[in-house]
Amino acid sequence: INEKIKNQKDNLEARLTNLEMARKKSNETLESLPLKEKGLVDISRKKATTIELYDFLLQKKEELSLAYNNGTESRIVDPAKAASKPVSPKPLIVIAVAFIIGICITVFVVVYREFISDKIRSALYFSTYSELFLINEIESTKQLKDDNEIESEKHRNLLEKFRESASELGFFSKTIAKNKLLITSFKSNEGKSFVARNLAYALALSGKKVAILDLDNPNFKISNHFQLPITAEFNDTDLVDFIEGNIKTVAKNLITILNLNIAPNNLSAPNKSAKVLPQIIEYLDTKFDITIIIASATKDSADAIILDSYVDNKLFVVLKNKSSKKGIMEFKNRILKKEKSLNIILNHI
Incomplete structure (x- = not known):
């Protein structure tokens, strides 16, 4: 029994010795790791330095090689x-491009x-619409200073235009x-007066x-042109005197120049004008060969539409480079229910 116990003791002591040796070896290995890591870092630094130095020297070699090559012999083959x-x-291309x-x-x-x-830029516009009939084109002329412009010999061409x-x-x-x-x-201001x-x-x-x-309210350019009064109302008494021919009583409402008679607009009261106006037009129709009625602009007033039923013909004045195509078409569409065309005169003045 003692022998067995002794053997077991020896075995345990031997195992203990081996374990102690393994522990020391492991400790030595662990202690040596930092030193190897430091060595690896040093080696990496040397490698990087060596690579950088190699690249630098290689670059210098290429630069030196190119410097030697630039020194080669050269000569001009053909003179300038x-x-x-x-x-x-x-030139032809430039001319063609400019022309196009x-x-x-x-x-x-x-x-x-x-x-x-x-x-409206030209008379060409009216040729595209069969219902717009251009009767004439009044060309621009020098500023007219006389009160009775076309009576002057120097404006004979203008007179002929209006006769046409x-x-x-x-x-x-x-x-x-x-x-x-x-x-x-x-x-x-498009020239109707x-x-x-x-x-x-x-x-x-x-x-x-x-x-x-x-009847061009509120401009009354015709009345102003002939210096006629336009402030008083044209009442029923004036109408009776007008129809009966008592010119002295209504001298303020009528002026005669040659065969031309001008009645200013004094129909300021709507109720009176609705009653008086048809009688005036009827009277003028019986006493004169031709009656010309000037109505307010269609953009500002419906007078032209109302007067349409009292007249036989209409003339729409268009000012070149100023009048609106839309305005002409609006008026045409409103009044061309009974007639086939609208008379147009193109004014340049």
């Missing part, structure tokens, strides 16, 4: 020469002026079927007995 004509730009650009700009301007813009317009309206036919003319425009005054002059100078009824 100048052509007799410019190489670029080609000029055509494109011209086409764009024409298309914009005639079709895109809302303003009167002829187109049928006023020089043997039997005048339509002797009451309404003149209006879309906006003020100018056209009415000079058209009446042309007719009066041709021997026609003409009356102008100024």
Whole structure:
């Protein structure tokens, strides 16, 4: 028994010795790891330094090689020469491009002026609408200073223009079927008073007995032109005196120049004008060959639409580069229910 116990003791002591040796070996291994890591870092630094130095030397080698190569022998094979004509730009190409650009700009301007813009630029616009009849085009002229412009010899061409317009309206036919003319425009200051005054002059100078009824409220340019009063109301008494021919009583409402008679607008009261106006127009129709009525602009008033039932013919004044296509078409659509066309006069003045 003692022997067995002794053997077991020896075995345990031997195992203990082995374990102690393994522990010491492990400790030594663990203690040596930091030293190896430091060694690895040092080796990595040396490697990086060596690689960087190698790249630098390689670069210097290439630069030195290129420097030696630039020193090679060179010579001019052909001397420099100048052509007799410019190489670029080609003149024909430049001319062709300029020509095409000029055509494109011209086409764009024409298309914009005639079709895109809302303003009347030329008589070409009226040729596209069969219901708009252009009777004449009054060309621009020097500023007129005389009160009775077209009576002057120096404005004979203007007089002939208005005579042509009167002829187109049928006023020089043997039997005048339509002797009451309404003149209006879309906006003020488009020349309806100018056209009415000079058209009446042309007719009066041709021997026609003409009356102008100024209903252009609130401008009254015809009345102002002849310095007629426009503030008093045209009442029933005035109408009776007017119809009975008592000119002295209503001298303020009538002025005679040759065969031309102008009645200013004194119909300021709506109720009275509705009753008086038809009688005045009827009276003028019996006493005069032609009656010209000037109505307010269609944009500002419905007078032209109301007066449509009292007249036989209508003349719409259009001012070049100012009048609106929309305004013409609006008036045309409202009054062309009974008639086939609207008479237009294109004014440049």
